[in-house]
Amino acid sequence: MVFTSGVLIHISPDNINRVLDEIYRCTKEYIWGLEYYADEYTEINYRGNDNLLWKTNFSKLYLDRFPELELVKEEKFKYLNNDNVDVMFLLRKKK
Structure with a gap:
């Protein structure tokens, strides 16, 4: 299993x-992620710097790139004090 939590958001598109x-x-089988979510790539200013943080639909990126993956579960978590959303997802390689 490979997992990311707040990692993919710092990788340039x-x-x-x-x-x-x-x-x-x-x-070998599973990919688990917990990342910032947006329907489209969105750049976010990070500690006063540009070009360091992006949010998008990371599970869709995986699924579009690797047809051998299937989405086991995905859950979105909306922030209470603003419109930001995090997403947790679990992907599995089809056998």
């Missing part, structure tokens, strides 16, 4: 496929 490829290569 230009490099994300290379990272997803390596995560997919390293896992």
